[in-house]
Amino acid sequence: MQLDVLTELSGALSLTQWLLFFLVLLLLLSYIYATNYHGVWEKHGVPGPKPWPILDHTLDLKKGVDAAFREWFQKYGDTFGAYGLLPHRATLVTKDLSLVKQILVKDFNNFSSRIRPQKSMSSIKDGISSAAGNTWRRHRQVTSPMFTGARMKLIMNHVCVSAENLTHLVKQHMEKGELIPVRFVCSKFSAEVIARVGFGIASHEVSKEESEFAVFSRNFAKSTRRKELIATSCYFFPLIDNILRFFKFDVDFVDETADNYFVTILKSAIEERKEKKSERDGQKARDMLDFFIEAAVENEDPRLRDTNSKTLSTKEIIGNSTSLIIAGVETVSITLQSILYCLVLYPEIQDKVVAEVFRVVPPGVNLVYEHLQELKYTTQVINECLRLFPLFTSLYRLTNETKKYNGVKIPKGCAVQIPTGLIMKDPKHWVDPEKFDPDRFSPENKANRDPLAFMPFGYGPRTCLGMRLALMELKVILVYLLREVRFTLSERTEPKRGEDIKLEMISRTFVRPVKPVLLEVHTRE
Numbered sequence: 288m289q290l291d292v293l294t295e296l297s298g299a300l301s302l303t304q305w306l307l308f309f310l311v312l313l314l315l316l317s318y319i320y321a322t323n324y325h326g327v328w329e330k331h332g333v334p335g336p337k338p339w340p341i342l343d344h345t346l347d348l349k350k351g352v353d354a355a356f357r358e359w360f361q362k363y364g365d366t367f368g369a370y371g372l373l374p375h376r377a378t379l380v381t382k383d384l385s386l387v388k389q390i391l392v393k394d395f396n397n398f399s400s401r402i403r404p405q406k407s408m409s410s411i412k413d414g415i416s417s418a419a420g421n422t423w424r425r426h427r428q429v430t431s432p433m434f435t436g437a438r439m440k441l442i443m444n445h446v447c448v449s450a451e452n453l454t455h456l457v458k459q460h461m462e463k464g465e466l467i468p469v470r471f472v473c474s475k476f477s478a479e480v481i482a483r484v485g486f487g488i489a490s491h492e493v494s495k496e497e498s499e500f501a502v503f504s505r506n507f508a509k510s511t512r513r514k515e516l517i518a519t520s521c522y523f524f525p526l527i528d529n530i531l532r533f534f535k536f537d538v539d540f541v542d543e544t545a546d547n548y549f550v551t552i553l554k555s556a557i558e559e560r561k562e563k564k565s566e567r568d569g570q571k572a573r574d575m576l577d578f579f580i581e582a583a584v585e586n587e588d589p590r591l592r593d594t595n596s597k598t599l600s601t602k603e604i605i606g607n608s609t610s611l612i613i614a615g616v617e618t619v620s621i622t623l624q625s626i627l628y629c630l631v632l633y634p635e636i637q638d639k640v641v642a643e644v645f646r647v648v649p650p651g652v653n654l655v656y657e658h659l660q661e662l663k664y665t666t667q668v669i670n671e672c673l674r675l676f677p678l679f680t681s682l683y684r685l686t687n688e689t690k691k692y693n694g695v696k697i698p699k700g701c702a703v704q705i706p707t708g709l710i711m712k713d714p715k716h717w718v719d720p721e722k723f724d725p726d727r728f729s730p731e732n733k734a735n736r737d738p739l740a741f742m743p744f745g746y747g748p749r750t751c752l753g754m755r756l757a758l759m760e761l762k763v764i765l766v767y768l769l770r771e772v773r774f775t776l777s778e779r780t781e782p783k784r785g786e787d788i789k790l791e792m793i794s795r796t797f798v799r800p801v802k803p804v805l806l807e808v809h810t811r812e
């Protein structure tokens with residue numbers, strides 16, 4: 288009977304009518320799919336902007352995420368519900384620090400998974416920053432001992448060698464009368480540090496003119512306009528992403544060539560270390576790879592399912608290694624770029640930092656770990672740069688189960704976005720927030736502020752794993768550079784004297800200057 292109806296219908300409709308019918312059906316299904324998560328916040332009484340069908344808030348966000356969020360915070364208060372800020376998710380956005388504390392610290396178990404604004408199918412998908420729940424705990428147990436204070440003290444000499452190499456490179460540019468391409472030279476430094484302390488690769492290998500390790504780690508996260516456009520479409524229809532990947536389109540924010548390069552060198556390094564493992568039994572780990580090898584088990588090992596075991600499969604070791612490279616190279620070099628930019632904008636602050644550096648580490652004295660604690664004003668300057676030029680402007684979490692916090696019900700599966708960039712400029716916590724003022728971080732001023740108002744490295748159990756290493760690198764390099772040279776702006780530099788720096792958001796994840804900073808450099812008298 289049904290077959291008869293269909294046969295009759297197929298005869299009654301022309302080809303064009305059939306095509307139209309399927310087009311309307313496709314649009315209808317797309318509409319249902321793209322809006323099936325709307326209404327969550329209305330149901331739970333969380334205020335927020337109304338989404339557009341299919342486009343969610345894309346049109347509002349055209350003025351910039353910060354501008355749109357500021358407007359919505361003004362209208363709806365410190366917490367609002369939105370849609371599609373993360374791919375195909377209802378997203379709770381909050382700058383209410385007591386709710387932030389519940390999410391990042393007090394009820395961490397309900398928010399232990401991170402959600403990324405963009406998906407990657409590269410090796411990093413098997414590493415710590417993508418790991419969820421119990422798998423993340425296992426990864427963190429293996430990796431945390433690599434970044435303790437005692438470990439930093441042990442590896443500081445490697446950082447110093449790399450800092451010396453960078454200072455030499457800067458002086459070479461200076462002698463040729465060239466401007467300093469700050470991000471380029473700084474990423475050589477941070478790549479060299481990771482190569483040495485991570486994988487035991489000698490620094491002269493990395494400091495070679497355009498070494499592969501340095502070039503690939505600088506270009507590991509590579510975004511193009513085409514990729515950004517595709518990523519935006521995938522927000523509404525994540526299926527598009529899968530289809531494009533199936534047909535081998537390059538849509539990943541991680542550069543495939545760089546990923547292949549690192550996976551290849553890591554595979555052979557892991558094999559080599561495993562073979563020599565028995566020779567090193569009982570000896571202390573020399574680098575991060577040694578820590579990984581200690582935790583290495585076969586892919587099918589049942590201990591991989593035990594949260595408390597310190598184990599990783601080979602795939603996870605590779606994923607963690609590439610995650611540390613991607614997380615450790617550009618982050619430090621872009622931050623160093625902002626710090627040097629702030630120092631040239633405020634020469635009187637550069638003078639104060641230099642005075643402290645010479646007081647703590649006088650000429651002829653070798654820098655040691657204990658000196659770093661004494662660089663109090665330099666640390667204040669670094670913090671103020673991280674506040675004004677945060678690399679990551681939001682933290683993201685995924686809710687494991689439906690729960691109510693401070694009267695706000697957050698349903699299971701919803702994303703949470705904490706706009707740390709805006710919190711670090713919120714007049715509620717910061718007087719005259721746009722002003723560069725390192726004294727905000729004096730002990731007295733810090734004591735009067737909620738610690739959650741300053742989160743450049745995140746907060747709680749899932750905070751940045753490499754924070755200690757990053758801060759050590761930044762302080763060491765400032766000591767080495769500022770003892771030798773002075774940075775300035777001129778008519779030749781980028782930005783020129785009197786011009787403002789323009790920033791852009793890459794892969795909806797991190798912020799960096801649109802044009803790489805180029806500075807003048809002079810010998811310090």
Ligand code: HEM
Nearest residue numbers: 415416614615618622679744745746749750751752753757
């Ligand atoms: C100035 C430099 C850096 C900044 C501003 C920075 C910032 C951040 C932020 C905001 C997070 C997310 C935290 C959260 O979700 O609560 C993060 C995570 C992470 N960072 Fe950093 N980071 C820096 C340098 C480094 C370095 C040098 C390394 C290692 C070599 C590193 C490794 C990681 C890892 C592995 C994670 C993921 C941790 C996890 O999921 O458990 N970072 N970082």
